[in-house]
Amino acid sequence: MARAFDEMSSDDGSVRKAYETLSRWLTSVPHDVLDHRRKEAEYIFRRIGITFAVYGEQNAQERLIPFDIVPRIITSDEWTRLAKGLEQRVKALNLYIKDVYSKREVLRAGIVPEELVYQNPAFRPEMNGQSVPHDLYVHIAGIDIVRTDPNSFYVLEDNARTPSGVSYMLENREIMLRLFPELFSMHRVAPVENYADDLLATLRSLSPNGAHEPNVAILTPGIYNSAYYEHSFLADKLGVDLVEGRDLFVEDNVVYMRTTEGPKRLDVIYRRLDDDFLDPLAFRPDSVLGVPGLMSAYKAGNVTLTNAVGTGVADDKAVYSYMPEIIKFYLGEEPLLANVPTWRCREPDHLKYVLEHLGELVVKEVHGSGGYGMLVGPKSDKAQIEAFRAKLKHDPANFIAQPTLALSTCPTLVDEGVAPRHVDLRPFILSGSDKVRIVPGGLTRVAMKEGSLVVNSSQGGGTKDTWVLDA
Amino acid sequence: MLSRTADNLYWLSRYVERADCLARILDVAQRLSHTPVTYGGSTNEWSSAVLTAGCVEGFVARHGPVENATEENVVSFIAFDPENPSSIRNSFEVARTNARSVRTALTSEMWDVINSAWIELRAFPDKAMTREELSRFLAFVKETSLRFDGATFRTMLRNDAYWFSRVGAHVERADNTARILDVKYHVLLPEKEHVGGPLDYFQWASILRSVSALTAFHWVYRDSVKPWLVADLLILNRQMPRSLAACYDNLSRSLDDIAAAYGRQGPAQRLARSTLAKLSNQSIDEIFQAGLHEFISDFIGDNYKLGNEIVEQYLT
Structure with a gap:
């Protein structure tokens, strides 16, 4: 594979304009000073308790996500382009979900095959014909973006359920401001700290009943959830209650929380709990994390759930491959952000191609996430490829394949010094009843291992502060 | 405020207080146990520590009759035993679990005390501490509760969260x-x-x-x-x-x-x-x-x- 596009230095060794100051600074600061600050950052993270849990690891109930102190830079021109494309994409996602649960014009027009809706495990028949407040479904979206050259950005994945990571975006910036104030005086970095305000304004705008002082709460599965830190972090920044299922009850289709002063009505619930666990009466009866009756209160229009129930029908990797057509169908516009070319293994000719080219493709489960259960062809040995071939043949519809993209790299501090590592970007898009809000940047994830393309934190990926520079 | 939040704050403070009390009980027992008998020292000072700590039942289940109490088994039981729900270690564990569930109701200073105590706790050996290590450990426990009280007093809003704590x-x-x-x-x-x-x-x-x-x-x-x-x-x-x-x-x-x-x-x-x-x-x-x-x-x-x-x- 050819050398990937590096966002700081070109092949000829020259430095791209946006990185000039940072590059000079990097060469002027001795390695041990950088290393010292990296340790300081890690110490601060541990003290604050910014940890996450890795499922299936017994002794590491709480782990730190590696934080890289070298910021990633995006110019304001690049960002403006991205932001427009993101807004367009989320608009289309919202229209698609509404359509899927009402008239299904997209199916009748033959844009998306029926089975991708009806046989989709994330499809919620309970939502059929159900209107939701303000016709919005995906209020908080995380769209994963990768880059392969100066001009090409691709959407890698849509996260329309409960995307996480925004707390790292905010904490990374706080840490950078603390550790490297001098860098901020040399750059005009667009702030991100208004995210909490934006999120609260968005949530309040979604009130179902026009209450002018809607009560908002964040619903968490509890402290053992891998993203618990983020849930409590957001509740704190928003100044809203962080509730668990057992704190809530439903009476006459109204949701209340148990407080020291008696029951208090809730209007908007930012739930960080999967559909399956929301309400044992409607979904999994064994769920102890949910609230019995929540679904009927929701259907009665007495409470807004963000994101809406059933949004998963729009964010699996098979539906992803239809997103360019979906955008055109609902908005009559060309997609501003490209999709990565995708082979759907459910289609026989695609499957045939994929099976013949396993060694050069990335194959993913349609409903997979977190970097689990995927094959990175060029990085796998023969045995791994053959094992995967068997899985793929057994259940082709469960997989898609994409070319192994040469993800862009960014300078990253590793043991040997500053070296290029592959990155992606997850911006967060907030859709309220009044407007769409996106703070500049997002969460940059970085594969800390040399050559690795897997940036997921569960697979040893780290994060970086992301700077959108003002022109 | 949420009833569960109030409950967590209430128990968080109780457990920090309890850890402090247990540390002082061990301190005094240690002191008396090497005071000569004619000066009030006694051989059963460690069993009296078990009684004062209010964990007789658990102790008996683990080490037999209270008369079997020795410095070694009492220190390990009261300070570290994971089987003893009220050991100092468990008190700190529970305190931190409670604190994590109510992060939003705590000030960052209070969280810092609890979280760093929980991290530091792991640096102490579980058993067979020397006298010196034990003293250092007990001082650390007492200091933690002092810091927690100080952080609470100095940084919390005077509202129901503070009062429940x-x-x-x-x-x-x-x-x-x-x-x-x-x-x-x-x-x-x-x-x-x-x-x-x-x-x-x-x-x-x-x-x-x-x-x-x-x-x-x-x-x-x-x-x-x-x-x-x-x-x-x-x-x-x-x-x-x-x-x-x-x-x-x-x-x-x-x-x-x-x-x-x-x-x-x-x-x-x-x-x-x-x-x-x-x-x-x-x-x-x-x-x-x-x-x-x-x-x-x-x-x-x-x-x-x-x-x-x-x-x-x-x-x-």
Whole structure:
């Protein structure tokens, strides 16, 4: 594979304009000073308790996500382009979900095959014909973006359920401001700290009943959830209650929380709990994390759930491959952000191609996430490829394949010094009843291992502060 | 606020307070265990520590009859044993779990105390500590509760979250002082004609030490250590922050603050007031005449009941 596009230095060794100051600074600061600050950052993270849990690891109930102190830079021109494309994409996602649960014009027009809706495990028949407040479904979206050259950005994945990571975006910036104030005086970095305000304004705008002082709460599965830190972090920044299922009850289709002063009505619930666990009466009866009756209160229009129930029908990797057509169908516009070319293994000719080219493709489960259960062809040995071939043949519809993209790299501090590592970007898009809000940047994830393309934190990926520079 | 949040704050403070009390019990036991017997030292100081810590049942299940208590098994049981739900280690674990669930109700300073204590705790060996390591460990535990109280006092908003946290601390503190008295009351009873022998002195002094009040005693009474004055200091004297009266003073005030904010008094407030009245309307002589042991037993019962009323009224 050819050398990937590096966002700081070109092949000829020259430095791209946006990185000039940072590059000079990097060469002027001795390695041990950088290393010292990296340790300081890690110490601060541990003290604050910014940890996450890795499922299936017994002794590491709480782990730190590696934080890289070298910021990633995006110019304001690049960002403006991205932001427009993101807004367009989320608009289309919202229209698609509404359509899927009402008239299904997209199916009748033959844009998306029926089975991708009806046989989709994330499809919620309970939502059929159900209107939701303000016709919005995906209020908080995380769209994963990768880059392969100066001009090409691709959407890698849509996260329309409960995307996480925004707390790292905010904490990374706080840490950078603390550790490297001098860098901020040399750059005009667009702030991100208004995210909490934006999120609260968005949530309040979604009130179902026009209450002018809607009560908002964040619903968490509890402290053992891998993203618990983020849930409590957001509740704190928003100044809203962080509730668990057992704190809530439903009476006459109204949701209340148990407080020291008696029951208090809730209007908007930012739930960080999967559909399956929301309400044992409607979904999994064994769920102890949910609230019995929540679904009927929701259907009665007495409470807004963000994101809406059933949004998963729009964010699996098979539906992803239809997103360019979906955008055109609902908005009559060309997609501003490209999709990565995708082979759907459910289609026989695609499957045939994929099976013949396993060694050069990335194959993913349609409903997979977190970097689990995927094959990175060029990085796998023969045995791994053959094992995967068997899985793929057994259940082709469960997989898609994409070319192994040469993800862009960014300078990253590793043991040997500053070296290029592959990155992606997850911006967060907030859709309220009044407007769409996106703070500049997002969460940059970085594969800390040399050559690795897997940036997921569960697979040893780290994060970086992301700077959108003002022109 | 959420009932669960109030509940977590209440128990968080109780567990930090409990860890502190356990550390002082071990401190005193260690000290007495190497004081010569003629100076009040005794061979069963470690079993008395088990009684005072209120963990007899668990100890017996693990190490057999209380008479088997040795420095090694008591220190390991009270300080570190994961099987002992009230060990210092478990108290810190529970405190941190509670703190994590209510991160949003804590100030970052309070969280920092709990989280760093939890991290530091792992640096101590689990068993077979040298005396020096044990001292260092006990100092660390006491310091943690000091820092936590300080952080609470200095950084928390004065609202229901603060009051519930104070209520928890004072219910636990009152319980601890009362249990020390319950186990040691016999040395305060004037059985013999002459008091003030060296043996008695060291016994009484050790009681004072277990509530960090030896120096305070002299400042308050300007007298040599006498058993009824020790009892007075620990039960009725409001200058002494760990006395039952001072704890109930604070408790009653915090509960009244909650009631005022919510616009409603309840059984918890009434019960706290009635216990406070019992601590206000009697002299120590009257208490001794009516029976010190009965008084303390009654108090422990009332305090337990108050805990239940608080749970009933606010935390469920």
